Structure formats: C-alpha cells, structure tokens
C-alpha cells in the first residue's frame with residue numbers, strides 16, 4: 001500500500017468574513033514524526049488541522065498528499081479526534097461498529113475488531129453503555145478507540161486533553177504514544193507545554209495565522225528562534 | 240336551552256358504558272390518523288433530512304413553500320384529494336373515495352409538509368453538532384441522512400406528535416373525502432360536528448372528551464418515553 005505521506009502544505013491559507021485567519025503555511029508533514037502544533041489562542045491551530053483533514057477548503061494555496069488517491073480514499077486513511085468528540089446515540093461498541101461499516105469492513109469482522117479497540121483503551125466493560133452518558137475521559141478514550149479501529153495512517157488531534165483531568169490526560173498521551181509506535185503519523189494541537197515537550201518530535205509554532213517557526217522539538221524548546229516563540233514559551237500573554 | 244350538566248353526564252355514561260358506536264368511531268379515527276402520520280413520516284422525514292443537508296439553487300424557495308404548506312387548510316386538501324380520487328379523476332380507478340383509505344391519503348397530504356418542515360429544522364440543528372465529525376469519519380450522504388434521523392429520534396418523536404395532533408384534530412379533509420358515512424368513515428371530528436348540528440350534545444361532548452383524552456394520552460406517553468430514553472441513552 002503506497003503511503004499518503006508526506007503531506008505538502010504550500011502557501012496554505014484560509015480567510016473568512018473578510019479576515020485572513022491563516023496564510024502562507026508552507027511545510028511538509030512527514031511520516032514517523034509526531035508533529036505538535038503550538039501557538040496562542042486564536043493563532044489558527046484548529047483551522048490548520050481542519051484544512052489538512054479536508055473539513056474546510058483552503059482559500060489560498062493548497063495541500064498535496066502523496067500517492068495520488070482521490071478524496072474518499074484519502075479520508076479513509078485519516079482520522080481526527082476533536083476536543084469534544086461527537087459520539088453517536090448508540091452504545092460504545094455501536095459507535096465503533098458504525099465507523100467500521102463506513103470503512104467497508106465485513107459485518108462478521110466488525111464485532112471482534114470493535115471489541116479489540118475498546119479493550120485496548122480500557123473500555124471493554126463499558127461496551128454496552130450508551131456512548132453519550134460516558135464521562136469526559138471515557139468519551140475521549142472512545143473517540144481514540146474509534147480512530148484506532150480504522151488503523152489510520154494519519155491521526156489529527158485537536159486539543160484532545162483540554163477538557164480532561166490528569167488521569168484522563170495521561171491515558172490520551174499513552175494512546176498517542178501507542179498510535180505513534182504503530183506507525184500512525186500524529187498531528188496534534190495542545191496548549192499544554194508540558195504535554196508538548198513529552199510528545200513532540202517536531203513543532204509547528206503558529207502565531208496570528210502564520211507559521212512562525214518549525215523544526216525539531218528539542219531545538220524549539222531549548223533555543224526558540226523568534227521573539228514570539230520565546231515569549232510563548234515563557235508563558236507571556238500574547239495574541 | 241339545553242342542560243349542560245345532563246349532556247355531560249350522559250357523555251360520561253356513553254364512555255363508561257363502552258358504547259359500541261362511540262368506540263368504533265374512536266378506533267377508526269385513531270387508525271386513520273396513525274396511518275396518515277406513518278405515511279407522512281416515511282416521506283417527510285427523509286425529505287426534511289435531505290433539505291437540511293442539500294444545497295441547490297432554489298432551495299430557499301422550496302423551504303418557504305414547505306413552511307407555507309404547513310398551514311394548508313384541511314378543506315382545501317380535502318377538495319384536492321377529492322378531485323384526484325373522484326371517479327373521473329386521475330386516481331379514480333382505485334375507488335378510494337368515501338373510504339378510510341381516502342381519509343388516510345388526505346391526512347397524509349396534510350401532515351407530510353409539517354413533518355418535513357419541522358423534521359428539517361431538527362436535522363439541521365443536529366447537523367450543526369455532527370457535521371464535521373461525520374465528514375471526518377467519511378460518512379457518505381445517504382448514511383448521514385440515516386444517522387441524523389436515528390440520532391435525532393428524540394426530537395423527531397415530537398415532530399411526529401405535532402403531525403398526529405394536526406391529523407387527529409382536523410375535520411375538513413376527512414369530511415370531504417370520507418363523507419362522514421356512519422359505521423364506515425365517521426371519525427371523532429366529523430361525528431362531533433354532525434352531532435352538534437343535530438343537537439345531540441351528549442354524544443358530541445363525549446366524543447370531544449375522548450378526543451382530548453386521546454391526544455393528551457398519546458402526547459404524555461411519548462413525552463415519558465422520550466424522557467426515559469434521554470436519561471438512559473444520553
């Protein structure tokens with residue numbers, strides 16, 4: 001199976017309501033690295049992920065996946081975990097079976113694959129529970145299990161832990177690690193600098209809709225090149 | 240002057256005595272209105288969901304028209320269905336006129352726009368919440384419609400109830416296409432209007448009380464079921 005990576009962003013931009021919310025983002029997203037997108041609130045991190053995932057269309061520049069697949073095929077290679085995941089009004093197991101059926105997995109295989117994904121994220125006991133009555137941490141783990149079940153080549157995560165307590169946050173970080181260890185490309189936003197240090201191989205630093213810095217995580221955290229990044233790391237309020 | 244108290248007590252006697260004619264009328268009314276709502280749901284819910292999601296030129300016109308159709312006067316619907324079903328009409332060969340089938344058709348026509356328009360709103364609200372997630376999961380349009388209808392089931396029940404209320408309460412359409420034939424097409428509403436004009440207020444009041452009770456009971460049951468379902472399934 002040919003890879004859809006790297007994803008090449010070329011002058012990527014997005015405007016809405018007469019405002020340029022994101023512009024001139026040019027960067028390759030390569031396989032094997034955990035890319036963490038950092039930046040102050042409103043910098044355009046979520047927009048960048050939604051553009052990459054194809055949920056919104058760029059108004060300038062563009063992005064190109066490798067492998068020459070069509071849109072539907074590309075979608076099947078990706079998954080996204082949102083800050084507040086939308087779970088369907090059915091059981092935890094049913095939520096995973098649903099996405100497996102979307103991916104064309106044969107009916108008789110779905111049950112086993114769904115159970116495996118739930119077990120992996122410690123949700124085996126809750127398989128029959130209606131998904132929408134689960135706790136915040138359980139819901140996020142279910143969203144991760146749902147992504148896991150489809151074996152994505154790329155996983156986007158948009159502030160997946162910002163509404164979670166420390167234990168649930170840890171579970172998400174372990175999950176990110178597991179995805180990575182299984183060869184899934186991670187592209188994740190977070191406003192938790194400690195988490196970014198723990199997870200990042202590479203950092204994209206956005207500020208005011210522009211990609212201000214990008215490079216290996218160690219360099220970024222030790223010797224940020226720009227004043228904006230230094231201020232951000234020092235925890236100064238900025239916009 | 241009639242004696243209101245006497246009319247009331249004989250109405251209650253009719254109900255308490257399980258008057259056969261009365262209950263045949265109630266059964267027919269319920270059957271016709273429930274069948275009409277079922278047909279309207281099968282057509283109106285997918286139509287509403289489609290209109291909530293689709294973007295095409297002229298969509299606004301369709302939505303305005305649909306909203307206007309919610310206020311269709313029952314007698315006009317009755318007349319239109321009468322013309323269609325009458326012996327010389329395009330659907331005359333089915334021989335439906337003055338049968339319960341004709342009443343079902345007329346009420347379904349009356350209720351479909353209501354279910355489609357209110358259903359569209361409910362599905363559009365849900366799409367706000369679900370849209371990006373379903374697109375992220377890669378759900379194709381047909382699956383999206385089915386998923387939104389299923390996940391919106393709690394609010395769509397209320398939509399169906401609104402349709403049922405409209406069907407059960409109308410008199411104009413069933414009167415015209417059913418003909419208010421005793422023992423065949425006489426419903427609660429047509430009977431009430433007939434008995435009132437004949438001066439048999441006991442029967443009219445009895446039917447009126449049952450009609451109110453039935454509508455209240457259906458709504459209460461649906462409300463309780465909805466509250467229970469929301470609690471257990473979120």
Ligand SMILES: Nc1ncnc2c1ncn2[C@@H]1O[C@H](COP(=O)(O)OP(=O)(O)O)[C@@H](O)[C@H]1O
Nearest residue numbers: 016017021039040041042043044045046047048
């Ligand atoms: N559809 C939209 N229309 C107008 N403004 C938007 C839209 N989506 C996002 N924005 C604005 O774009 C900016 C960047 O948003 P976002 O990517 O969500 O920031 P963050 O880096 O905090 O994730 C914000 O100022 C936000 O208000």
Ligand SMILES: [Mg+2]
Nearest residue numbers: 045046047159
């Ligand atoms: Mg964001």
